[in-house]
Amino acid sequence: MLRSAGLNSLKVSSKALLRTTACRGLTMSAVRLNAQPTGTAASGTGKPMVVDRELPDPMADRKKQWLGFAAFTVAVSSALAIIFNYEKTENPIISDTLYQLRKSPITNEWLGDNIEFDGIVPWVYGKLNPVAGKINITFYIKGSKNQSGMVRLVADRENRHDEFLIHEWSLTVNDKVFDLLGESSSKTLNRN
Template identity: 45%
Template sequence: MILPRAKRRVGAPRLPIFPRHVQPPRRNLIPAPRQNSGPLLERRSDRELPSVNSNRRWWRTLPFFAVAVGAAMLGIFNYQKSSSSVVSSTLYALRTSPRAREILGEEIYFAHKMPWISGEMNQLHGRIDISFWVKGSKTQGKMRFRSIRPDRMSYVR
């Protein structure tokens, strides 16, 4: 019986076959470049990896990062409150109120360039209790607005 020969595909790479007792040639690893050792002109894929610094300097910056993220969150949430329709409507109502114009004067607006809106503004559940500082041409004062909707289908009080 004749066994068919395995045909080699044209263009397929041939791998070198080494006997079991002979190791394939190895390239020696070169050390990683050190600091101030000059420009790296050649990069080899089999070079030694640089040593990992085990010092934890980033632990010192973690509190600063947490404070910065917290301050950014507070600023974003406050900006969301200050640009809401509830705040705009209360400012409009304050500007058109004769009693408020008598106390504060004309040109009623926020007391500061970046107003701080304190309190809860939960329009979904019908709970709004906010306060912020306003000023007019005469004086300034703290404006407080409170609105409660007892249940889903009732009107706001």
């Protein structure tokens, strides 16, 4: 019994010792966290922040900034123009027009076979807006005879359910204008 009482008191005293040690450890940790080192700006007794060199002047090199902005504007505008032109060249109306030009006897006579866009970068000038029903475009083509020509297509339509009515479709080679609309049996474009 004495032994068990001694063991029980030892257990109780060891638990109490652990509790007080743990409480002291937590208290010391809390004191360390709340304390701030002396001489810092947070305590208000430290040195103020000092900039040891002069700040850059935002108005300096104004010409360089404007040149950079101008170069950026030109680059973005050029990229947008190339993207929009690519959309025009890949339009089904242009594809259909090139197909009709490849079948045209006048085009084959003056330009030869293998009709394609002229130049390294094909460019379609003018307005090509099938949704609004307005087409007024010009582009250059070439054939196997190393001769280039300019194609002009003007068409419109009243609403989305109608076909495009062609007003002008011509090929210009060496300042000679050929009416391609006259040789075509259809006066409309079938594309919607």
